[in-house]
Amino acid sequence: MPAIEILGFEKTYMVGFWRKRPKCALSPLHLTVRDGEIFGFLGPNGAGKTTTLKLLMGLVFPTAGSARLLGQEWTDPRVKAQIGFLPEQPYFYDHLTAHELLNYYAQLSGVPGKERSRRVEAMLQRVGLPEVKGVQLRKFSKGMLQRVGIAQAILHDPKLVFFDEPMSGLDPMGRREVRDLMEQLKHEGKTVFFSTHILSDAEALCDRVAIIHKGELRGVGAVEDLTSSVQGKVEVIWQGTQVPTSMKALGAECHVTGDTVRAIISESQQDAAIDALRRERLRLISIVPVRTSLEAYFVEKLQRAETTAGRMA
C-alpha cells in the first residue's frame, strides 16, 4: 500500500479585487510515494510545493482531485492521528514554553495522559532543547523554533511525516542533525515526504524525488536513476603531473591538480586509457562513471520547461 497517493490534485485561486481572474497554483498532480521511503519534493520558490502540502493537510481545498494517505481518504480525521507536519517557517503560540507547547500538541493528537509527559521529555531531548524547555517560545531563535517544529511533527509517533523546507533557518550543524533525524525516521519504518530547494540535501537523503515547476510535475524517479542518465563517460584519475600523449590522443579533457591528473573520456575508450597509463607506468587511482548531479538534472528540467513555455507563447 502506498503511503501517499495524489490523484489529480488541482488548485486554482481567484485573484484580483474587482475583476477576479483564475490563477493556477497547481495543475493536475498525480504522484505516488511508497511506504517507508524518503521522498523529496523539489522545485524553485513558488513552484507549488507548499500548496501541495497544504492540500494534503486539508488547510486548503482542491479545485479538483483527491488523495489517499496511508490508504485512507486524506480528509479523514483518523488519518491525521498518523501523520506529522512541519510547516515552512513555523510559528507557534509564543506565550507557551517548549514543554507546554509539545504537551498541548500531544493532547490534540490524542497521546494518552500517562505517556504524554515521557514523550514530551524524550522529544525535547531528541531535538536538543532540554535546557530551554521552560522558556517561552517568544524568546526562541529561528533555529530553535525549527527544532520545536520538528519535535511537534514527530511527537505522536506518526507513520507518515511531512516536512516543508525543514532545513530552512538552520546552521550547518542543525542541517546535519535534521538529515540524521530523517534517516532515523526512515530506519524506524516511517515515510518522510519533504519539500526543499536545497538539492544537495535531497541528493544525500532521498530514495526518490519529484520535481515541480510552475505548478506542474516535471519529473519523478529514484535519485540514482535521475543522476545516472549520463552521457556514457568515465572519469579517470591517476598519479602524475603530466598528461601522456597517448591519453591526449583519446580526446580526453584533462585537468592537473597537484600530483594528480583527472581526465574525462568516452566509456568506450576506457580499456585503451588503462592500457595507455600502464604503458607509461603511471599509477591509476580510480576510474568511475560520470554521473549527472541532481542539480544538473533539476536545472535541465527547468530550462526545458521554460523553453517549452517560451515556444508556446
Place this chain on the structure above:
Amino acid sequence: MNARIGHIASNTFREAVRDRVLYNLIAFAVLLSGAAILVGQISIDIEKLVVINLGLTAVSLFGIVIAIFIGIGLVSKEIEKRTLYTVLSRPVRRWEFIVGKFFGLAGTLVVNTFFMAIGVFAALFYVAHKFVRADALILIALYFIVLEFLIICSLALLFSSFSSPLLSAVFAFSLFVIGSFAEDLRGFAGMAHGLTRWLATGAAYLVPNFSAFNVISSIAHEQPVAAQLIWHNTLYALFYAAMALSGAVLIFEHRNLK
C-alpha cells in the same frame, strides 16, 4: 465536552491570561475604589445606587471591550501567524477549533467577571457597611452581563472567521451599539409603514436584543426581576450564540488557509 475542545479552550484562556488581559482588573479596581470613596463623601443616601450602577456598568463595558478585542483576533490571528497549521493538521475538526476558542474566551470573561463582582460587592460593603437581601439581585444582573458576553464572543468569532480584525471590530461594536437600542428599533418598526416597517422589523429581530439584558438600573433601585425574564434571556442568549457560532463554523469549514 469533547477533550480536544477542552484543550483548545484551555489554551485560549492561558493565552489571554499570559497576554495580561486580566490586568484590566487593576483599572477596574482603581475606578471602583475611587468612585466608592468619592460617593461616600458627596452623596446623600444614594451611595449604594451610584456604586451599583457604576460598578455593574463598568463590569459590562470592560467585558465587552475584552470580548470584542480578543474575539476578533481569535481566528484571523491564528491564520495570519500560521499557528493554525499545526493544529488543523492533527485530528482536530474545524468546528472543534471554533467551539474551543469560544469556550476559551467565554471562560476568560467569566473569570474576569467573577473578580469584578467581588470588587463590586466590596465597594458596596464599603459604602453601606452591610449587605441586605436585595443585594443578591446584583447576581442576576451579573448573570445577564455574562449572557451578553456569550453573544458578543460568538459574534466576534463569526466576524473573525471571514474578515480582518479591524473590520470585525467595527462590525461587532456596531452590533453591540445597535443591539443596545433594539427595543427602540422594535418600537420604530411598530410605528413605520410599508417597506420601512418590514425592513425595520427584520433588522430589529436580527440584531441581538441587548436592551433586554440591561437590568442594572432596576436592580440598583432594588426592584425584583421576573423569573420569566431570566428564562427568556437565558434561552435567547444561548440560541443567539449558537446561531452565530454555527455561522462561524459554516464559514470556517469552507475557508482556504492561504
